[in-house]
Amino acid sequence: MTPAAALRAALAIEALKLRRSAVARIASVLLVVLVPLASVGMVALARSPQAGGPTAAKLADYATGDLATTHLMVCAQVLSVAALAAGGFFVAWSFGRELESGTAGALFGLAVPRSTIALAKCLVTLAWIAGCVVLTVAVTVAASAVVAAVSGAPFAAWADVRTAVVAGLLGGGLALPFAWVATVTRSQLGTVGGLVGVVALTQMVVLLGGGSWFPYAAPSLWAGMGGADAAAAIGLPNLLLAAAGAPLAIAAVVDAWRRLTNV
Template sequence: MTGLATALRVEAVAWRRSTVVRLATPLLVLLVPAACVGLVALARSGALVGTGGAKLAGFGGADAAADQLTAAGQVLSVAVLLAGGFALAAAFGVPLADGRAGGWFALAVPRDVVALARAVVVLAWAAGCAVVATAVVVACAAVTSALDPGAGWDAADAAAAGRAVVAGVLAAGLAVPFAAVATWTRSPLATVGALIGTVAVTQVVVMLGGGAWFPWAVPSLWTGTGGEAAAASVPGAALALTAAVVPAALGALVVQWRRLTDV
C-alpha cells in the first residue's frame, strides 16, 4: 500500500505536467460546455432544417436548462471516452514504444504497481474533467433559468445534471481497457486505432439493437442519444456492468505488467 501511495503521488505530479493534460483539459471543461449550450441555442433558433434540425429536435423543448444538461450527458459520454482513450494511449503506448518504460524495471516500486497508479491517475483526471464540465454546464443552465422568468431550477434539471455526471464518469472508466491495449500492442497509434474501432463497433451494436447491454454504448443511450425509449431500455444492471469494466480492466493491466519481462 505504501508503494502504491508513493506511485500515485509521483504519477499525479508527472501527469499534471504532461502535454496531454494541458491540451485536453481545456477542451473537456470549456469546449464541451460551450458545445452543449450552442447545440441547445441552435435547436431553439430553428435555423437548422432537414436532417440536422431533426437530430437537434430533442433539444428544443420548453426547459432550455434541462436541455443543456441533457446535451452535456450525451456529449460527455463520447468526449470523455475519446479523451481518456487518447490519454492512456500516450501514457502507456509512448513509453513502451520508445523504450522508456524499461526504467520501470529498476524502480523500488514494482512495475505492476506503477502501471496501476498511472492508470488510476488518468482515470481520476478524466472523471474529474467530466465533473467539472458538468458543473460549468450547470452554471450556464442556472444563468439560462435566471433569464427566463417562467423557468427555475427543478427536479428535471437536477436529474439531468446527475445523469451527465454519471455518464461522464462511466465514460472515463470505459477508457481504462485501452491501457491494457497499449501494453499489449506497445504502440500509441494501434491503441488509438482500437479506440476508434470500438466507437465504430458501438454504432453497429446499437443499430442491431444490442446497445442497452453493450458497456461502451450504455452511457450515451442512457442519456437519451437514441431517444427516450432507448434511454428507458437501459436497465440498472447494465449500468452496473458498465461500471464493472474499470476493476476488470485494472486487474488485467496489473497482470500484464506483472508478467512483462522486457520492453
C-alpha cells in the same frame, strides 16, 4: 519499501506526469470548455427560428422542454462519448509512451514494482477523468443558469446533474481497457486505432439493436442519445455491466505489467 509506501511514491510520480502532460492539458480544456459550449449551443440552435431542414430534424429532441433540463441532457450525451475519447487518448500516452520509446526498461531497476506503477497510473487516470467530468458538468450548470436568467426561463435541473455525472464517469471508466491495449501493443498509435475501432463497432452494434448490453453504448443510450425508447431500455444491470469495465481493466493491466518483459 512497503507496498503502501511504494503505491504512495508511484501515485506522486504519476500525478506529476499528469500535471506536465500536454495530452492531459489539452483533453481537460476540450472537455471543460467544448462540452458546455456544445450543450448550450445545440439547444440554442434547435430552438432558433433559423433552424430548418436537416439541422432541425437532427436537433428535434432539443427543441422543446425545460431549458436547463435539456442543457443537462445534451451534456450527458456528449460527455459520455467525450470522456471516453479523452480518457482513451490519455491512457494511450500514459501507458504506451514508455513502452513504445523503450524507456520502460528503466522501470525494472526501480524499488517500486511494475504492477504498483500500473495501478498508480490507473488510479491517477480515474481521478483525473472524474475531476474533469464533475468540472464539466459544473460549468454546464453555470452556463445554463446564465442562459436561463437572461431568457427569463426557470432553472431547476439539479436532478439531471446526476445523470450527466454518471454518464461521464461511465464513459471515462471505459477508457481503462485501452490501457491494456497500450500495454499489449506497446504502441500509442495502435491504442488510438483500437479506440477508433471500438467507437465504430459501437455504432454498428446500436444499429443492430444490441446497444443496451454493449458496455460502450449503454451510457450514451441511457443519457438519451438514441431517443426516449432506447433510454427506457437501459436498466441498472446494463449500467453495472458498463461500470465493471474499469475494475476489470485495472486487474488486467496490473497483471500485464507484473508479467512485463524488457523486450
